[in-house]
Structures are given as structure tokens and as C-alpha cells.
Amino acid sequence: MTRPHLKVEKNLKIDGVDTTELAKKHDTPLYVTSGDRIKQKYRKLKQALQNHYPKIRLHYACKANTNINILKILEQEGCHIDAVSTGEIYSALKAGYSPEKILYTGTSVSNQELKYAADKGVMINLDSAHEMRRLSEITSTKVSFRVNPGVGAGHHDHCITGGKESKFGIWEDDIIDTYKEAIDLGLTPIGIHMHIGSGILEVEKFRPAVQKMMELVGKITNEVDIDLEFIDIGGGLGIPYKPNEKPLNIDKFAEMVTKEYKKGLKQHNLNQPILALEPGRYLVGDSSILLTKVNDIKENPFHRYIGIDAGFNTLQRPAMYGSHHGVVNASNPKNAGNYIKNAPKEGVDRKAEIAGPLCESGDIIAQNREITAKAGDILAILDTGAYGYSMASRYNSRPLPAEILIENGETKLIRERETHRDLLSKQKTN
Numbered sequence: 001m002t003r004p005h006l007k008v009e010k011n012l013k014i015d016g017v018d019t020t021e022l023a024k025k026h027d028t029p030l031y032v033t034s035g036d037r038i039k040q041k042y043r044k045l046k047q048a049l050q051n052h053y054p055k056i057r058l059h060y061a062c063k064a065n066t067n068i069n070i071l072k073i074l075e076q077e078g079c080h081i082d083a084v085s086t087g088e089i090y091s092a093l094k095a096g097y098s099p100e101k102i103l104y105t106g107t108s109v110s111n112q113e114l115k116y117a118a119d120k121g122v123m124i125n126l127d128s129a130h131e132m133r134r135l136s137e138i139t140s141t142k143v144s145f146r147v148n149p150g151v152g153a154g155h156h157d158h159c160i161t162g163g164k165e166s167k168f169g170i171w172e173d174d175i176i177d178t179y180k181e182a183i184d185l186g187l188t189p190i191g192i193h194m195h196i197g198s199g200i201l202e203v204e205k206f207r208p209a210v211q212k213m214m215e216l217v218g219k220i221t222n223e224v225d226i227d228l229e230f231i232d233i234g235g236g237l238g239i240p241y242k243p244n245e246k247p248l249n250i251d252k253f254a255e256m257v258t259k260e261y262k263k264g265l266k267q268h269n270l271n272q273p274i275l276a277l278e279p280g281r282y283l284v285g286d287s288s289i290l291l292t293k294v295n296d297i298k299e300n301p302f303h304r305y306i307g308i309d310a311g312f313n314t315l316q317r318p319a320m321y322g323s324h325h326g327v328v329n330a331s332n333p334k335n336a337g338n339y340i341k342n343a344p345k346e347g348v349d350r351k352a353e354i355a356g357p358l359c360e361s362g363d364i365i366a367q368n369r370e371i372t373a374k375a376g377d378i379l380a381i382l383d384t385g386a387y388g389y390s391m392a393s394r395y396n397s398r399p400l401p402a403e404i405l406i407e408n409g410e411t412k413l414i415r416e417r418e419t420h421r422d423l424l425s426k427q428k429t430n
């Protein structure tokens, strides 16, 4: 269990702050994030990699959580950014990242978007030869290429981004010709990139991809005659969501990746390019909880339902991927022991389905859970820092929730709750 910022006393606390008090003060649904936990994760990963290789660069994949306050925390730590859209470039610049620290990796992007990225001076990582040709008509600049290394992995089919079925990147067999053409077009290739998928918990799943990457780097250096400044092996580092899942062993991960990397450098007689990684989920996933109120309880011969005020409008992952998130009754955490260290672990008379407020049968946040609750209790949905708020919507005309950040012992509101008025804000009402 890797949630040291969560403790059970009388109620559930996050970094020492009573979650039920937060819910009372700010209402629910409410995302609450531990900034200190994000810093811990960043430092741990960076150090683990630097123990083996000095030139490490971490790009936070900010699609996981784009709140500007979280971007700022990682900027202060010295982190770089992986941006996937012009909106993410805009937010990262506003958060204080200098353009050189932003790597823009789009897919199916327009010329307008390419021009925006070029004008802002961020590094552009190209997803296809066609995109390269379109960029070369806009500007001559430094670029890198996303390669599909032929292998992928991930917690769900939708989250596998390498291999034959993936839409991303340039197929490995075409990569040499693409680098050659880039030079002919007046572009300056300085890097290579891959990202094989998301939510990977086994070190060995990354090995074939890193090996393939180093083989390609060798070919590019020899056949195209360029020295790459950086090699970016993407993100994908998973976190455990289920009680029986083991965390990715970061020290072993760092040891394996740097070993294969250095082996490749030596084999192909290369200098010391920067080794870049793009973690999203690993940095922010377990830093947040989503607080939600119990509205309604009902039973039928088949199920007990605990009806809460957060649905897949607030947290999409269970409905979209069948993802598991731990749920703890923050007001009465007597069954929290599966998820939080040293917490009590009492049995229940009947397991429950935790259901959201949307008019959709698939709006179930958690199934078959050992949890008891009564109306008015506050539940905490765990590990919602990555792809939680960033994938939330206003479906069923439910305004987006508020967000709280706790950092250095200070609690602050970092996003106001939307109101009904916000639902109409861009609509023509007359």
C-alpha cells in the first residue's frame, strides 16, 4: 500500500487534514490533492534514474492533471512538460515553464496547431511524415520523431500505444527514411521518442521497447549521420489501484532502463544523450482523492446500492476502462484496511455497488465492495489524481467540481466549483 499521505484516525485524513471537514466547507464532489506527495514521487523517480545515469530529464505528461497549481509544483521541482495540445502548451507557459522545457507531441494535428507550437518556440515531436512535411512549410526548426517500436503494453486495450494496432507514431521500418527526409526539408532532427502505453506495473514490459529504441538509435546515428541530443522513452509507469496489485518497483525499473540504455550507447559507440521520460500517472495518480457524499441507499434481491453525488461525469475511468478505484467511507472508515495502512478492516453484512447520479446504467463507480455507509456520509474515492478531473465532463448538465490542494501544511481552493450559470456560459440564449 503506497498511500502515506492518507491516515485513518476518527475520520479519513489527507496530509493531516480531516476530509469530512473539507467536504463540509467546500461541498462535494471535491477533488483533494496532496502537493507534497507529488514532490515525493518526482524526487523518487528522478533520483532512482540518476543513481545510474547522470543525464535524466523528466517531462510531466500533463494530460493526467492539468491544473495550473500542479503544473507549478512540478515546474519548481525542475520538471519539463509533455504537452499533447496547444491548450496544454498554453497552460504550461502560463505555469512558468520556458518553451525549451515543453515537448509537444500531438497526433492528427492541424497546420494551425503546428504554427502555434512553432511560434511559441516549443520543441515539436512529430507523429507522421506527413506532419513533418506540413511543418517544414511553416518553419525550419529542431524536431524529434515519435516511433512506433512495434511493441506496446497498458492496463486496457485503449491505453496501449505501441504495436500493430496503435495509431501513434511512425512505424519503425520507416523511421530512417523520415530522418533523412527531415534533413532534406531543412529541419534539424535532434531527438527520438516513443510511448508504448499507460498503466504498466511490470518492469519487464518496458525492456523490449527500450532495446528496440536503442537498436533504432544505432541505425539512425550510423545511416543518417546525426547525433541525437535526447532519447525519450515515454511514460506509462503504473500505480497500484487494487489492494492486491504490487507497485512498479522504481529502483528495478530505473536499473533495467538505464542498463539497456547504456548497453545500447556502448554498442553503437554513442555519446551521452539525455535520457528523457514522460510520466503522468506515476507522478500524480495517488496524490488525489475524490470526496463524494452519499445521497441514497437502496437494496433489491440482487444488490445493495450506495448512491453518491459523483458519477462518470466526475470520474470517467471506471465506466470507460472498467478501472478499479479504492473507496473508503471517510466519515466512518471501519472497512478502510484494504487500502490504507494500519486502518481497520471489518467485514460487512452485504457488499455494495457504488452508483453515481447519472441517467446511465453504466454509471457505477465501484462494484461489489466491502463498505457500509448511510446517507450524508462522505466517501473518498482513492487514486484519482491522474485522468480524474482532466477527463471529467458536464454530462447530464452537472457543473464541474471544485479542487483543493494541500501543500506544506496549507490548504487552498485551486479551482472553484462551477455553477448552473457556467453550463450556459458559451451558449446563445437569445
Ligand SMILES: Cc1ncc(COP(=O)(O)O)c(C=O)c1O
Residues within 6 Å of the ligand: 061, 064, 082, 105, 161, 195, 197, 198, 199, 234, 235, 236, 237, 278, 279, 280, 281, 282, 386
Ligand atoms: C506521448 C505520451 N507520453 C506520456 C504519456 C503518459 O502516460 P502515463 O500517464 O501512463 O505515464 C502519455 C499518455 O499515455 C502519452 O500519450
Ligand SMILES: N[C@@H](CCCC[NH3+])C(=O)O
Residues within 6 Å of the ligand: 063, 159, 161, 198, 199, 317, 321, 386, 387
Ligand atoms: N486515460 C487513461 C490513460 C491514457 C493515457 C494517455 N495516452 C487512463 O485513465 O488510464
